[in-house]
Amino acid sequence: MSDRVGAPPPSPPAEGATAVAPPPDEPPAPPRTRHRRAASGALRQDRAGYLFLAPWFAGMALFTIGPILASLYLSFTEYSLVKPPEWLGLDNYRRMLEDPRLAKSLLVTVQYVFVSVPVQLGLALALALLLNRGVRGLSFYRSVYYLPSLLAGSVSIAILWRQIFGSDGLVNQVLALFGVEGVSWVAHPDFALGTLIVLNAWTFGAPMVIFLAGLRQIPVSYYEAAEVDGASTVRKFFHITLPLLTPIIFFNLVLQMIGAFQSFTQAFVVSGGQGGPADSTLLYTLYLYQRGFGSFDMGYASAMAWTLLVIIAALTGLNFLLAKRWVFYSG
Amino acid sequence: MGRDELPSRPRRALKHTLLIAFGVVMLYPLLWMVSSSVKPDDLIFRDPSIWPTELDLSNYTNGWTALEHPFQHYLWNSAVIAIASVVGNLLSCSLAAYAFARLRFRGRNVFFALMLSTLMLPIHVLIVPQYVLFSWLDWINTDLPLIVPKFLAHDAFFIFLMVQFIRSLPRELDEAARIDGCGHFRIYWRIIMPLSAPALATSALFTFIWTWNDFFSQLIFLTNPDLYTVPVALRSFLDGQGETAWGQLFAMSIVGLVPIFGFFLAGQRYLTQGIATTGIK
Numbered sequence: 203m204s205d206r207v208g209a210p211p212p213s214p215p216a217e218g219a220t221a222v223a224p225p226p227d228e229p230p231a232p233p234r235t236r237h238r239r240a241a242s243g244a245l246r247q248d249r250a251g252y253l254f255l256a257p258w259f260a261g262m263a264l265f266t267i268g269p270i271l272a273s274l275y276l277s278f279t280e281y282s283l284v285k286p287p288e289w290l291g292l293d294n295y296r297r298m299l300e301d302p303r304l305a306k307s308l309l310v311t312v313q314y315v316f317v318s319v320p321v322q323l324g325l326a327l328a329l330a331l332l333l334n335r336g337v338r339g340l341s342f343y344r345s346v347y348y349l350p351s352l353l354a355g356s357v358s359i360a361i362l363w364r365q366i367f368g369s370d371g372l373v374n375q376v377l378a379l380f381g382v383e384g385v386s387w388v389a390h391p392d393f394a395l396g397t398l399i400v401l402n403a404w405t406f407g408a409p410m411v412i413f414l415a416g417l418r419q420i421p422v423s424y425y426e427a428a429e430v431d432g433a434s435t436v437r438k439f440f441h442i443t444l445p446l447l448t449p450i451i452f453f454n455l456v457l458q459m460i461g462a463f464q465s466f467t468q469a470f471v472v473s474g475g476q477g478g479p480a481d482s483t484l485l486y487t488l489y490l491y492q493r494g495f496g497s498f499d500m501g502y503a504s505a506m507a508w509t510l511l512v513i514i515a516a517l518t519g520l521n522f523l524l525a526k527r528w529v530f531y532s533g
Numbered sequence: 534m535g536r537d538e539l540p541s542r543p544r545r546a547l548k549h550t551l552l553i554a555f556g557v558v559m560l561y562p563l564l565w566m567v568s569s570s571v572k573p574d575d576l577i578f579r580d581p582s583i584w585p586t587e588l589d590l591s592n593y594t595n596g597w598t599a600l601e602h603p604f605q606h607y608l609w610n611s612a613v614i615a616i617a618s619v620v621g622n623l624l625s626c627s628l629a630a631y632a633f634a635r636l637r638f639r640g641r642n643v644f645f646a647l648m649l650s651t652l653m654l655p656i657h658v659l660i661v662p663q664y665v666l667f668s669w670l671d672w673i674n675t676d677l678p679l680i681v682p683k684f685l686a687h688d689a690f691f692i693f694l695m696v697q698f699i700r701s702l703p704r705e706l707d708e709a710a711r712i713d714g715c716g717h718f719r720i721y722w723r724i725i726m727p728l729s730a731p732a733l734a735t736s737a738l739f740t741f742i743w744t745w746n747d748f749f750s751q752l753i754f755l756t757n758p759d760l761y762t763v764p765v766a767l768r769s770f771l772d773g774q775g776e777t778a779w780g781q782l783f784a785m786s787i788v789g790l791v792p793i794f795g796f797f798l799a800g801q802r803y804l805t806q807g808i809a810t811t812g813i814k
Contacts, residue, residue, distance in 0.1 A: 250717045251638030258629040258648070258692070261685025265663060266651055272662035283668060332552065339549075345801055346556045352797055352804070353563070355746040357764040358786035361771055362566050365577070365779055372565055375581035404559065411805055464655045467748040471768060487657050487749075494661050495753055507658040518653060 270511075277505035282498045294505035304506070306481045307489040314395060314485060315462040318402040323454055325406040330413035331443075344414065348407035359401070360471030364388055367397040367472075388472055391480040398468055398483060409454040416450035417443070445530040452529045456521050463514055466491070486510060570783040577779050593788075596781030600766055600773075601758050604785060607766040612792075614679050614751075614762060615744040621683030622691050622740045623733055629686045630695035631721045635707065651689045656749065664753060678754040679747075683740075691736045698732035699725055734803045742793050763789040 252259075277294055279287035298304050329347060333340055353359050366372040369386035377384045387393040424442050433441070466487040469477065477484030477492070490510070494503030564583045569576075570592050571585050580586075597604045632638070633645055667678045686692060702725065710720050726733070748764040755765060767789060770782055797804065 247636050248638040251632045251636040251641065254628045254632035254636065254717070254721070255644065257625040257684065258686040261625070261682060261687045262647070262651075264666070265682045265685065265687050266654070266659065269659040269662035269666070270654075272665065273658060276662065276665075281665075283665065329555070332548065337548065337552070341805075343552055343556065344805055345797075347559065348805055349794075349797060350559060350563075352742055352793055353790060355743075355748075356790060356793070357746075357748055357767045358789045361767060361782060361786050362562060364771075365783075366562055370578035372562065372581055375579070379581070460653055460655075464657065466657075467746075467764075470748070470752075471771065474772065487655075490657055491749075491753075495664075500661050500665065504661050507655075507661060510655060511658045514653065514655060 273504040273507050276501055277508050279501045281500040281504075283500060287501065290501065294502050295509075297502065298505060298509065303481060303484065303489060307477070307484045307486045310395060310477075310482065310484050311463065311486040314398065314402075314465065315459055318399040319455065319458045319462050321399065321403045322406045322458060323409055323451070325403055326409035326454070327413055327447075327451070329406065330410045330417060331439075333410075333414060334417045344407075344411065348411055351405040351408040354401060354405045355467060357467060357471055360468045363397060363401055363468065364472050367393075389479055391482040394473070394479055394482045397472065398465070401468055402462065402465070409458060412454055413447070413450060416447055420446050448529045449531060452521070452525050456518060459517065459521070460514060463487075463510070463517075566783050567787060570780060570787055572780065574778070574780045577783070592780035592784040596770075596778070596784040597788075599778065599781055599785075600770055602761075604766075604788060607761055607763045608788070610676075610760060611745055611762040611764075614676055615741050617676070617680045618683045618744040619737045619740045621680060622686075622688055622736060625684050625686035626688060626691040626736065627695055627726060627729065627733065628721070629692045630699055631717075631725055633692070634696045634699035635720075635725070636717065648689050648692055652693065660750070660753060667754065673754060674757045674760060676755075676760070679744075679750060688740070691740065694736060695729060695732050698729055702728050731803065734800065738796055738800045738803055741796060745793060 276287060278290060278292070280290050280293075281287040333343055337343070367387035368374075369384075369389070371387075373387065374384035385393070387397050420443065424446075425438060428438050428442060464487060465485055469483045469485045469488050470491070473479075473483045473488075475488075475492075477488045486506070487510075490503050490506045493499045493506065561583065565581070568583045568585045569580075571588050571590060572580065573587075573589060576586075600607075629648075633641065633648070663678070664673070667673055670677075672678050706724055706728075707720050710724055715723070746764065748768070751762050751765050752768070755761060758769070761769065767782070767786060770785065
């Protein structure tokens, strides 16, 4: 999961699906050149706007755009901090194609993202539906289910996980009560990634809160009308709730997938920084860290970073394209 | 789901039983960690119950001093970074948010779209050149790489959250102030900021929690043990003697979670309800 699990959502657009929504509409400004007063007003607003944005401009240049361009350049070089970068052309990218650990880390990451996100969102939706209407103590349940989302990104919880899923950990102690003998889950190549997927599922509370808010937007009158027509609960779910919830499902999906691609802390701590056993928890970000900050192969790490950027952009784009087929917008 | 089929009493009881059982399963690992932290080490590997048979606080006293520095040293390091980040985010993000929500200026839509696109940008893309930059500036092994970006509105997420909130405030207030001769800065500081208290509270809480939990950038920028924060210190504890001192490790892990839990209890309303209201209009 992302190290920022439990994030409040940037608001999902109510109607349009585009993440890049234009700023709010304002009364159109008077034409800038016709009257001197209007022109000077516009100028003053320009200056005020840039002044208010000055810290952001500086931050963008120094910490975002500069680094993105620099890492593009570095990705074509060999660089280890001690000597100036040496131009390699496409060598880093060529090495990536032949690197078995890179292929493995991509595979692990894809498995992690495509299993853990649906599991997490499925749980979130199920619990949101259970909690939706007329449950007494809603805010209590919501808080209890939400708490793990805030904690799960911490090293403390990763440490706990490593113990729970160890050979004599809590899980095996409980299994022993039923006469089942467990293995050391974190030390088994077939199960280690599974423990991280369980950890991500544990954070279903954050998307659940978003689902709950979305469910509250559905007008009660729709259900009333359906009842007049004698619709069953199942029918109402598939013909009212689910279609009207698709924009929220989509929003959660995009958000959680991007987050899952960036998981790091849990895999790092549970595997002692190695991504083991047998590279089975070697998430892409973990491998990037090893190359960049373990062996200071900054050029290669930059090439990996750019590849990650392209993958996330492509996946998000694909999500938006596919959304046209299944996301329903009313009105 | 419909209104005419209000759950009958047994159905309602079943639902609550299910919800409570699920909650217990969710929280069991946490409760078990707390109870294990007051158990002797060998019991941690034998006793799955959350009811401690004996109360032994030695894990806390021994764990507190098990590392190079006493644990309050790491708590202090984490707190300094987290509090500075909160101040930085609140100031810089609210300035930018005011501009996006209230001012008209050339290029606004382009800048706004740019800001939104950075929401999806993984830190891993930026970390290598940022590291290079900070090592040129001689900032590695200082708190600066972790704090300065916050004062330059690097967390676009909070800009977005505040833009959404400021948009929902009535414009009549600004216009009245304008007529009274207030400049933009006064409107921002005297009118918009006080009215944005809920959004500021949500931002402050999340900034604190995320910074407190942050491991990746602290691991990279702080390699000197004197500067270790709680997550980095816990990790070095785990690497050093973790496998032989689970009780102490659990105890210090819990100490590390206490601030988050405290803010969760104090700020629940802003964390969960705030999400629902600022998240979706």
